[in-house]
Amino acid sequence: MSLKSFFAIPFAKLATKQVKKWAKKPHETQEKVFQYLISEGCKTAFGKDHDFVSINTYEDFKKRVKVNDYEGLRPYVDRIVAGEENVLWKGKPIYFAKTSGTTSGAKYIPITKESMPTHIKAARNALLFYIAEKKDASFVNGKMIFLQGSPVLENKNGINLGRLSGIVAHYVPSYLLKNRLPSWETNCIEDWDTKVDKIVEETLPEDMSVISGIPSWVQMYFEKLIEKTGKPISEIFPNFNFFIYGGVNFEPYKNKFESLIGKKVDYIELYPASEGFIAYQDTQTEKGMLLQLDSGIFYEFIPASEFFDENPTRISLKDVQLGVNYVIILNTTAGLWGYNIGDTVEFTSLKPYRIKVSGRIKHFISAFGEHVIGKEVEKALNDAIIGTSTTISEFTVAPQVNPDSGLPYHEWFIEFENEPEDLEKLASKIDASMQAQNIYYLDLIDGKILRQLVIRKVKRGGFHEYMKSIGKFGGQNKIPQLSDNRKIADVLQNFLKE
Structure with missing residues (x-):
């Protein structure tokens, strides 16, 4: 030693x-x-x-x-x-x-x-x-x-x-x-x-x-x-x-x-x-x-479900609860006051206070009122591949509001390392997890407003090529795992597996 x-x-x-x-x-x-x-x-x-x-x-x-x-x-x-x-x-x-x-x-x-x-x-x-x-x-x-x-x-x-x-x-x-x-x-x-x-x-x-x-x-x-x-x-x-x-x-x-x-x-x-x-x-x-808590930051929290309301609830640490998705607000010794960094967190423990990052308040899908957030798509994908040989390199999700035919759907762009034997079965398992987590998404599926999600296979290295194409390749840059528009999805069409 x-x-x-x-x-x-x-x-x-x-x-x-x-x-x-x-x-x-x-x-x-x-x-x-x-x-x-x-x-x-x-x-x-x-x-x-x-x-x-x-x-x-x-x-x-x-x-x-x-x-x-x-x-x-x-x-x-x-x-x-x-x-x-x-x-x-x-x-x-x-x-x-x-x-x-x-x-x-x-x-x-x-x-x-x-x-x-x-x-x-x-x-x-x-x-x-x-x-x-x-x-x-x-x-x-x-x-x-x-x-x-x-x-x-x-x-x-x-x-x-x-x-x-x-x-x-x-x-x-x-x-x-x-x-x-x-x-x-x-x-x-x-x-x-x-x-x-x-x-x-x-x-x-x-x-x-x-x-x-x-x-x-x-x-x-x-x-x-x-x-x-x-x-x-x-x-x-x-x-x-x-x-x-x-x-x-x-x-x-x-x-x-x-x-x-x-x-x-x-x-x-x-x-x-x-x-x-x-x-x-x-x-x-x-x-x-x-x-x-001792690093020069005073924290505030706003329930993510209320964040875009006119007068959302705004609380300090003593009033947080387990299992609630919060927008985290910072006040710091760098002079940031009431500052929303855009992240959402969830408390996993109150003694001591531990958190997990659940997503981004601006990264969500609610094209039809479904209010899908980052932690839901991440859990759904993990639920679907756990216990299988399927592995993924990267993914992102976007709404397809105006399909060429049929009902609208959520479009999942996935770059696989090991592909599933049955892509449709994987899509069904992901969709089932999404419905179990999100009552709004379930209602939209049951009400025939949305149909089951669709998976698009991105070619090997496709996400890296996409990041290069927008000038954000490497370092600390990362792709959002979901968005409420087609900005990323439309470009990714150029990097699909044939």
Whole structure:
């Protein structure tokens, strides 16, 4: 055992003990965060515009600050981009995390000296919880990789600008630098195909112990490794025993991953966003991710079923319930106030507070009033393929409102790794799960408004070709798994299997 792995275990026990301390006092912890945010927010232009000095309670806050998306805060962000100080948070941000918006073009999410450490600490603690639970830190002696965007940063009026994953790359602890792959030069390659080929070249001779990234892009990396060697991942990297991921529900990809790896491995799910590191999986024995209550974020929640109402219910942590689909709202030490990041979550535990990401509030299908959400299509697909040899690489769902003949239907675009023996049978099983989960969908089927869903087989590599065609190939880009329009579906018609 190396000194590094030897000392990692007591360090992990200490860190997890500190986390459990605030997790046992969730409402007190959130109240402290709330009071700190308001006291600091008083000094900002936003705070003055919204009368923060008169805010004493959460009820006061709700009366003064409405729920915002990026467009709602954009006038303030534009002032920061132009060089103004003390706008949303004291001073200036140290970074802008650049993300793409559907209506806003490029979005510049501020990261401050107060918020940046919470990203690093949460990622570190996720690993430490794993070490503490397993009582094994041997993986720290091997090589680790995170498939991420380029760490090359631009400058925007004196503030560094880049993708979150590229910014975080500058904060790898010194004791892990020798273990970190790929090389800095390779990480800076912008073209994703070229980058993955170079990563394969650099990692093949190494003892990889930890691999991390969005599943669809890690899958591409695994496939290139297997193509080059003819061996499963478990033979290429015998000491690779756990995979870290975030950004999507992993269940539909799990069978495919285990077939590529050639053995079962542990998984750690993370919930990082440019706006804040929200949650991470703290145990291998329970579902959900531990909500980060002590990371400079005060959380609010709105039932997704009410979100588009004129006066939706808006609550703090103490009033949430199990099994309800909520839109998550953030207030942060980066100066985001009443900020809707667009995600929906569901609580899997209230002691401690654990969540799972259930979808995107804008990613749903309700062309006929069915209100289908992400977690429903993901569960339906998983229900249908579980216990079979069918594996999938990627999928997305869209409504077909004006078919050439017959009733309208939901159209499922699926790229199979192992195809089902009977495509119609698979469609029936998926449809049965959808009807069991969603009463509105069932009523539409029974009422002959919709007919059973239709599966379109996307050719091998078709989703990657689609992402290239829209300029979003690689890095942290991911395809929505459902949408209420035909924008994606119509383009995917060009990538179907003949």
